[in-house]
Amino acid sequence: MNATEKCLVLKVGCFREADCWVRLLTPTRGIFNGFAFGGNRSRRRFVGCLDPLSHVLFTIGSNKTGTYTVLEEGTLLNNFSTVRKDPVRTGLAVNCIKFIEAIEIDPADAKPAYQLLLETLLMLEEGGGSSEFTPWLFRGKLAFDMGFKPDFLTCGSCGESVTSEGGYRFDVEKGQVACRTCLSTGKPLEGFARPISAGVLRALDWIEQSRPMDWLTVSMDNEVRRQAGQLIELFVAYHLGLSWEGGMYKKV
Ligand SMILES: [Zn+2]
Numbered sequence: 001m002n003a004t005e006k007c008l009v010l011k012v013g014c015f016r017e018a019d020c021w022v023r024l025l026t027p028t029r030g031i032f033n034g035f036a037f038g039g040n041r042s043r044r045r046f047v048g049c050l051d052p053l054s055h056v057l058f059t060i061g062s063n064k065t066g067t068y069t070v071l072e073e074g075t076l077l078n079n080f081s082t083v084r085k086d087p088v089r090t091g092l093a094v095n096c097i098k099f100i101e102a103i104e105i106d107p108a109d110a111k112p113a114y115q116l117l118l119e120t121l122l123m124l125e126e127g128g129g130s131s132e133f134t135p136w137l138f139r140g141k142l143a144f145d146m147g148f149k150p151d152f153l154t155c156g157s158c159g160e161s162v163t164s165e166g167g168y169r170f171d172v173e174k175g176q177v178a179c180r181t182c183l184s185t186g187k188p189l190e191g192f193a194r195p196i197s198a199g200v201l202r203a204l205d206w207i208e209q210s211r212p213m214d215w216l217t218v219s220m221d222n223e224v225r226r227q228a229g230q231l232i233e234l235f236v237a238y239h240l241g242l243s244w245e246g247g248m249y250k251k252v
Contacts, residue, residue: 002061002072005029008117009054010097014040020050022071023101024058025117030110031101034060034069049074053084053093055118080125089124092131096120096138102249103142103240112145119212127216132225137207137215140232144208148239150175152205157182162201169193170201172234177201196231203228 010031011023020039025031039046049056055078061070083089096117105113120138123129153162156176162168167180171193178193203224210218220228237243243252 002059004057004059006077007056007058008114008121009049009052009056010101011052012050018042022050025100025105025110025114027111027114028107030105030107030113032069034058034071036071036074039071045073046071047074048076048079051079051084052097053090053121054079055121078121078125080121083121083124086128088131089128092129092134093121093124095135099135099139099142099242099249102242102251109146113142116142116145116212123212123216126213129215133215133218136229136232137210137218138212139236140204140207141210141212143232143236143239146240148175148235149208150177150204150235152177152201152208155179155182162198164198166197168196168198168201170196170231172231172238175235175239194231194234196227197224199224200227200231204231207232 005026005028007024007026009022010025012020014020018038018041020036022034022036023031024034036046036050039050048054049058054076057075057077059072059074061072062068063070080093083093100113100117116138120134124134154160155162155178156171156174157178158181160179160181162177162179165180167183169178169183170176171178177196199221203220207228233243237252241251242249
């Protein structure tokens, strides 16, 4: 049975003379490989569709025995030509794609991952993004969208809202804020609790609520950016089991 679905093309490779394999991300299936037989020759069925970073409506079927996925034809929806032409934007897009691939998205998380990557590519196409913000905002936002959603503005223990006072800690493992009063009553937080300012908590809340288009106008105090970035990396490493080392994401 054939179905049509909107897909983001993550990678393309060729084998034999005319055949290609394509790594795709879709909102229902997550990441998978499909074969475009004759894709290199029959450009008519796949005009502009067999390039990484393309947004394509593919007709997807399978071979007779159902053992692998076959791409029958595609209609190009967006090729993000500006992202493709600008090496900085291409680099940011590839960084986000590598992260999505490293997480091993299962179909239950496919929808938010697809939506976030699509919106990020649209943002890069329109506004360019920034090396200082886009990569870690993407990582944090993906973790939040996959359901690891801390309440950054409320003490997880007494329920008081975060004010401008200091003395807060954030427990990366539980995803919870603790206020000074709760901390001073002597219930020690285990292991992962780190001191954090109200400003950084508000920045993290903003990131949690944001969409990629909002990132075009983001500005943060250097120190807030450094601390929020650090906390996001810890949060991602703990909850998604990944860290960034030497230009690659590694399972931790
Ligand atoms: Zn409290």
